[in-house]
């Protein structure tokens with residue numbers, strides 16, 4: 001087993017390796033490391049058996065593993081998003097496309113529209129590509145390496161699917177696990193530089209058996225006990241093994257490098273209305289929010305403000321501003337309205353304003369629509 005070189009506190013006589021001489025935190029003996037690691041994973045799995053969260057994509061401890069399709073879909077949806085936000089999307093997707101083959105056969109624009117509101121839309125495009133690759137292969141690859149070959153599957157998702165759906169030993173590190181591990185090992189260097197040490201430490205405590213349950217247990221511990229602001233150390237099954245609790249300040253970890261201020265871009269969104277309908281376009285497939293339905297705009301992007309160009313001349317009426325923050329910038333969008341008799345130049349369609357909620361607009365344009373219809 002690998003070692004991060006940052007040993008846990010000695011557990012003394014309880015050490016199952018029988019290494020009673022390892023009273024010193026820095027003894028570094030492999031029997032010590034193995035013993036402590038086994039104790040940590042055993043305690044965590046016992047806690048998980050009693051306290052695992054009930055989630056629609058999960059199997060209960062000791063039940064057969066969930067289908068890889070459900071694990072993969074949930075893990076893609078959960079990136080950068082909360083469990084509460086994901087649940088209705090997961091239920092809607094699995095109701096509409098119960099198998100990966102059905103998702104693979106769906107038109108991309110339907111999947112994009114169903115994804116609207118979850119953000120990070122490149123994930124939805126990759127979801128379709130990966131589903132089609134799996135359908136062509138006939139099944140999900142059952143190893144981390146095989147899963148990494150699928151479009152859009154990064155190290156985290158491949159490890160999570162390999163461990164949870166296929167029972168492979170894999171080191172699964174999401175934001176919750178990062179938090180638990182930095183505290184458990186009192187890793188005080190700032191993110192993102194400390195990630196390598198986090199991974200090495202997580203590796204030392206990942207068991208050979210039940211690696212999927214272990215990963216989910218770490219996630220659950222991070223979300224319910226080892227929380228960002230006020231960790232509930234008195235309820236924690238790992239309290240006696242936690243270096244930050246013994247020596248440091250758990251709530252101060254992980255240390256984050258100071259964030260750079262995000263640039264603020266200015267742009268316009270155009271609400272062209274005709275006979276109870278609004279003109280919608282489909283955004284360029286390669287750019288920001290690519291492939292999504294949207295209001296026409298003046299060409300703003302992450303790199304610059306809009307160009308002030310209107311789709312048609314007329315007495316445009318400013319309706320107000322909407323503000324939305326993306327990963328790298330914030331956009332302030334002036335929403336302007338014009339009633340017209342004919343469609344503007346270029347491709348698009350009239351969408352009834354009464355059913356605008358069903359158009360699959362991404363959050364920014366959904367906000368603009370709410371403003372226009374207020």
Ligand code: SF4
Pocket residue numbers: 180183184225226227231232233236237238239240242243244245250
């Ligand atoms: S003892 Fe506290 S800080 Fe340490 S892992 Fe448990 S909840 Fe987190």
